[in-house]
Amino acid sequence: STTTTTTTTEPTLPSDAVSLLSFKSNADLNNKLLYFLNEPYDYCTWQGVKCSQNNVIHFILQNLFLNGTFSPNSLTRLTHLRVLSLRNNSLFGPIPDLSSLYKLRILLLDHNHFSGSIPVQLNLLNRVVSIRLDFNSLNGSVPVINVPGLKIFNVSENRLTGPVPFTPTLSRFDATSFSGNPGLCGEIVHKACDSRSGFFNGDGDSSNGDGSGSGSSSSAAPLESQQSQGIVVVNSAPAKKKRGAKTNGLVLGCSVVIAILVASVVVAVVLVNKKKRSFLRKEEREKAIVEEEAVSETVNGNGNDVVEVEAVTKMRSGRLVFCCGEVQEYTLEQLMRASAEVLGRGSVGTTYKAVVESKLIMTVKRFDGGKTAATSGEDFEKQMEIVGMLRHPNLVPVRAYFQAKGERLVIFDYQPNGSLFNLVHGSRSARAKPLHWTSCLKIAEDVAHGLAYIHQASSLIHGNLKSSNVLLGVDFEACITDYGLSLFADSSLTEEDPNSTAYKAPETRKSSGRASAKSDVYSFGVLLLELLTGKHPSKHPFLMPADLQDWVRAMRDDDGSEDNWLEMLTEVASICSATSPEQRPAMWQVLKMIQGIKESVAMEDDTENRLS
Numbered sequence: 003s004t005t006t007t008t009t010t011t012e013p014t015l016p017s018d019a020v021s022l023l024s025f026k027s028n029a030d031l032n033n034k035l036l037y038f039l040n041e042p043y044d045y046c047t048w049q050g051v052k053c054s055q056n057n058v059i060h061f062i063l064q065n066l067f068l069n070g071t072f073s074p075n076s077l078t079r080l081t082h083l084r085v086l087s088l089r090n091n092s093l094f095g096p097i098p099d100l101s102s103l104y105k106l107r108i109l110l111l112d113h114n115h116f117s118g119s120i121p122v123q124l125n126l127l128n129r130v131v132s133i134r135l136d137f138n139s140l141n142g143s144v145p146v147i148n149v150p151g152l153k154i155f156n157v158s159e160n161r162l163t164g165p166v167p168f169t170p171t172l173s174r175f176d177a178t179s180f181s182g183n184p185g186l187c188g189e190i191v192h193k194a195c196d197s198r199s200g201f202f203n204g205d206g207d208s209s210n211g212d213g214s215g216s217g218s219s220s221s222a223a224p225l226e227s228q229q230s231q232g233i234v235v236v237n238s239a240p241a242k243k244k245r246g247a248k249t250n251g252l253v254l255g256c257s258v259v260i261a262i263l264v265a266s267v268v269v270a271v272v273l274v275n276k277k278k279r280s281f282l283r284k285e286e287r288e289k290a291i292v293e294e295e296a297v298s299e300t301v302n303g304n305g306n307d308v309v310e311v312e313a314v315t316k317m318r319s320g321r322l323v324f325c326c327g328e329v330q331e332y333t334l335e336q337l338m339r340a341s342a343e344v345l346g347r348g349s350v351g352t353t354y355k356a357v358v359e360s361k362l363i364m365t366v367k368r369f370d371g372g373k374t375a376a377t378s379g380e381d382f383e384k385q386m387e388i389v390g391m392l393r394h395p396n397l398v399p400v401r402a403y404f405q406a407k408g409e410r411l412v413i414f415d416y417q418p419n420g421s422l423f424n425l426v427h428g429s430r431s432a433r434a435k436p437l438h439w440t441s442c443l444k445i446a447e448d449v450a451h452g453l454a455y456i457h458q459a460s461s462l463i464h465g466n467l468k469s470s471n472v473l474l475g476v477d478f479e480a481c482i483t484d485y486g487l488s489l490f491a492d493s494s495l496t497e498e499d500p501n502s503t504a505y506k507a508p509e510t511r512k513s514s515g516r517a518s519a520k521s522d523v524y525s526f527g528v529l530l531l532e533l534l535t536g537k538h539p540s541k542h543p544f545l546m547p548a549d550l551q552d553w554v555r556a557m558r559d560d561d562g563s564e565d566n567w568l569e570m571l572t573e574v575a576s577i578c579s580a581t582s583p584e585q586r587p588a589m590w591q592v593l594k595m596i597q598g599i600k601e602s603v604a605m606e607d608d609t610e611n612r613l614s
């Protein structure tokens with residue numbers, strides 16, 4: 003056979019093939035890459051390789067456990083290379099000088115074991131838009147990098163030390179690009195390089211009077227960039243030369259004014275950022291965008307190979323799936339760029355109010371990868387398909403979902419009037435009366451309706467019914483959210499909040515206990531008591547039915563006028579929260595009971611009206 007895995011460099015071989023084989027011989031010690039040289043030399047079909055006119059333009063080998071080194075004189079000879087990604091492997095040793103790759107736009111070497119220093123020649127890659135070197139073991143200092151088009155730069159989680167050069171390029175990135183390197187200092191990472199002065203400690207350094215800002219003495223960056231780019235910098239380094247010369251009253255006065263202005267701008271920037279932050283951290287948002295760029299690179303390099311582009315998009319960026327045949331109103335990229343505000347952090351992730359393209363408002367639940375890792379991608383998709391099909395006036399609809407490696411998002415409608423939790427406990431003082439009985443009845447009916455629908459329309463259960471998962475719609479109708487998502491939570495990893503635990507049926511509190519339709523009924527009973535009494539479930543006493551009636555009446559300060567309906571609703575709550583699941587009614591029966599109470603109240607009103 004002519005098939006060979008030889009790594010010898012025969013002069014007749016195409017030089018790109020030689021470079022690839024040379025890379026493989028050092029980087030792939032476990033021989034995972036099946037690179038065989040057959041005539042005609044077909045290296046453009048090798049794993050991870052994409053060519054344009056027989057020149058390698060993309061080399062993408064991700065998540066392959068490649069275990070070896072990145073030798074100089076291997077890929078560095080691929081002078082047409084535009085995308086180089088070796089992320090998420092086990093490559094070790096130094097990163098070679100890549101300056102010969104002058105066409106390189108995307109360099110992703112993150113999540114490996116690279117050591118040694120960051121090659122200073124990165125600064126010569128003047129077409130590069132993305133450099134990711136995070137999660138390696140790189141040491142030494144951050145080199146001066148001034149590449150105007152650089153959009154993504156991340157060297158976090160390494161062992162870098164010393165001042166971060168304050169160049170016009172690097173100053174565009176925030177501390178997250180450098181985090182996880184305790185030895186780094188300077189303005190960008192908000193850490194003084196001189197141990198004598200604090201960064202934001204107001205010790206007077208900010209008013210040292212010389213107006214210079216760089217704590218990174220090694221930086222060759224022009225200082226005017228700090229002002230011209232509108233970056234407010236509080237100096238961390240003590241003024242050495244000019245301090246003595248500028249101590250007159252006028253300068254001190256100016257310094258105070260400047261300090262006040264600086265503080266106001268910092269506060270304003272912090273406030274704006276708080277409101278406008280994307281639900282993805284900057285680096286993650288940019289990662290998604292870069293991956294899209296990599297995809298568009300694929301298009302450029304390969305004409306109109308749409309099918310392949312779709313496959314790449316699915317694989318790398320994940321897929322935004324719109325449920326129930328919804329119209330696709332926005333793209334993944336638009337979603338990733340949405341401005342977002344944290345609504346709260348729950349047991350399995352964080353929930354955001356996101357605004358896409360300044361007009362579409364939605365709620366995005368972003369799962370914490372670690373806490374839902376036990377659910378496979380396939381199971382997630384299956385469950386989301388069922389959940390996404392449900393439509394009912396008392397359910398917050400799931401519009402879309404997304405998953406990619408380590409990232410899961412579920413997109414709901416945004417409910418403008420907050421949650422039942424806020425309505426019951428929110429701004430009301432501790433001594434405020436519980437909700438009016440008509441509201442209690444209406445909310446109880448809405449929630450029972452939604453829950454009965456979930457149980458009947460599908461094989462789903464809610465699994466996490468509680469007042470923060472009941473939201474109020476535009477007409478203050480109660481809508482259940484987060485149904486069917488509890489399945490993804492790994493209970494051994496989620497912290498138990500006493501308020502949440504109190505909703506859980508006794509049979510589900512054991513580690514082997516599984517949620518069921520009957521455990522949802524129990525949660526509904528607890529929620530009903532919360533509604534009636536205004537008390538957090540963790541404060542509900544365990545009482546026999548007769549005593550429960552007395553307690554509810556006492557909590558409502560009832561003078562007897564609410565007697566009838568209150569007694570009936572408390573009765574419903576009591577049977578729903580029976581200790582034994584068999585004794586609890588089904589949800590449709592609970593709904594019927596509540597509707598019965600409503601009708602009897604209406605009849606009573608009617609009779610009273612006629613008599614009066």
Ligand SMILES: Nc1ncnc2c1ncn2[C@@H]1O[C@H](COP(=O)(O)OP(=O)(O)OP(=O)(O)O)[C@@H](O)[C@H]1O
Pocket residue numbers: 345346347348349350351352353365398414415416417418420421466470471473483484502
């Ligand atoms: N669609 C929505 N519209 C408006 N607010 C929402 C929406 N979904 C959730 N919220 C609010 O966002 C906050 C956080 O919700 P999240 O579901 O993350 O946590 P939780 O409900 O407290 O706990 P869990 O994760 O156990 O459900 C809650 O106050 C919730 O009421």
